[in-house]
Amino acid sequence: MLPNFPKPVSEDNRPVNRTVKVDDRLYDYLIDHSVREPQILEDLRRETAQYHMARMALSPEVGQFLTLLVKLLNPQKVMEIGVFTGYSTISIASGLSASASMLAIDKKQMWLDIANKYLAQADLLAKVDTLCANALQVMQEKAQQESESFDFLFIDADKANLLNYYSLGKKLLRPGACMVIDNTLWWGNVADESFDDKDTKIVRQLNDTIHRDTDVSLSQLPIGDGLTLVRKNTISSEP
Numbered sequence: 001m002l003p004n005f006p007k008p009v010s011e012d013n014r015p016v017n018r019t020v021k022v023d024d025r026l027y028d029y030l031i032d033h034s035v036r037e038p039q040i041l042e043d044l045r046r047e048t049a050q051y052h053m054a055r056m057a058l059s060p061e062v063g064q065f066l067t068l069l070v071k072l073l074n075p076q077k078v079m080e081i082g083v084f085t086g087y088s089t090i091s092i093a094s095g096l097s098a099s100a101s102m103l104a105i106d107k108k109q110m111w112l113d114i115a116n117k118y119l120a121q122a123d124l125l126a127k128v129d130t131l132c133a134n135a136l137q138v139m140q141e142k143a144q145q146e147s148e149s150f151d152f153l154f155i156d157a158d159k160a161n162l163l164n165y166y167s168l169g170k171k172l173l174r175p176g177a178c179m180v181i182d183n184t185l186w187w188g189n190v191a192d193e194s195f196d197d198k199d200t201k202i203v204r205q206l207n208d209t210i211h212r213d214t215d216v217s218l219s220q221l222p223i224g225d226g227l228t229l230v231r232k233n234t235i236s237s238e239p
């Protein structure tokens with residue numbers, strides 16, 4: 001039976017052919033029919049679940065999407081900020097070619113210790129350097145010395161510095177390269193006016209900044225907690 005399609009045009013021409021609502025049943029279907037989570041990531045997820053911050057880690061379908069994206073783009077110089085226990089780090093590094101290198105930064109060594117254990121098990125330490133540091137400081141230094149040299153950036157750290165991460169990220173990317181930012185739908189709170197806390201306001205500000213930014217092409221994907229993909233344009237007038 002065909003789904004009951006809505007009328008093709010609404011009064012004010014808002015799109016009616018919207019993204020499907022993912023309830024628990026549909027989410028389980030998606031996981032069961034498309035996710036191929038490697039054993040190492042399943043083990044890492046189990047270990048991470050012991051910590052009350054476990055929800056900070058990427059969900060498996062997002063990790064798998066990043067692996068595929070990296071395989072498609074074949075970036076050679078990669079930076080990640082916000083490693084936590086390493087789910088995203090391993091997902092990204094798994095898609096990298098042998099010649100690529102990745103710098104993965106987190107401010108807490110205890111998280112990097114866990115990430116390094118699983119990176120070693122996955123035989124990915126030759127491609128990934130983890131660094132315990134303030135990501136903002138590292139990005140500022142790199143923006144001076146290595147501007148326009150990164151092929152892929154993944155931003156998943158504190159929200160307070162989000163706008164700085166975005167502008168420094170743009171400086172670090174070579175034209176034509178890609179930055180991916182996690183949590184851009186912020187548990188749905190961005191669209192709920194009753195939320196006016198600092199972090200929600202910053203995520204809204206970032207979304208509006210990227211939306212207006214003619215230096216980049218973008219797509220905001222309603223996957224996980226919202227993932228925004230940005231490509232630094234090669235000519236300033238690109239759509």
Ligand SMILES: C[S@@+](CC[C@H](N)C(=O)[O-])C[C@H]1O[C@@H](n2cnc3c(N)ncnc32)[C@H](O)[C@@H]1O
Pocket residue numbers: 056057058081082083084085086087088089105106107108111133134135136156157158161
């Ligand atoms: C949402 S978690 C990252 C989740 C991770 N990408 C994953 O898939 O498991 C955010 C991480 O950013 C780190 N972080 C927060 N502020 C930071 C900063 N200024 N510099 C470096 N790391 C930071 C936190 O310690 C935390 O581990």
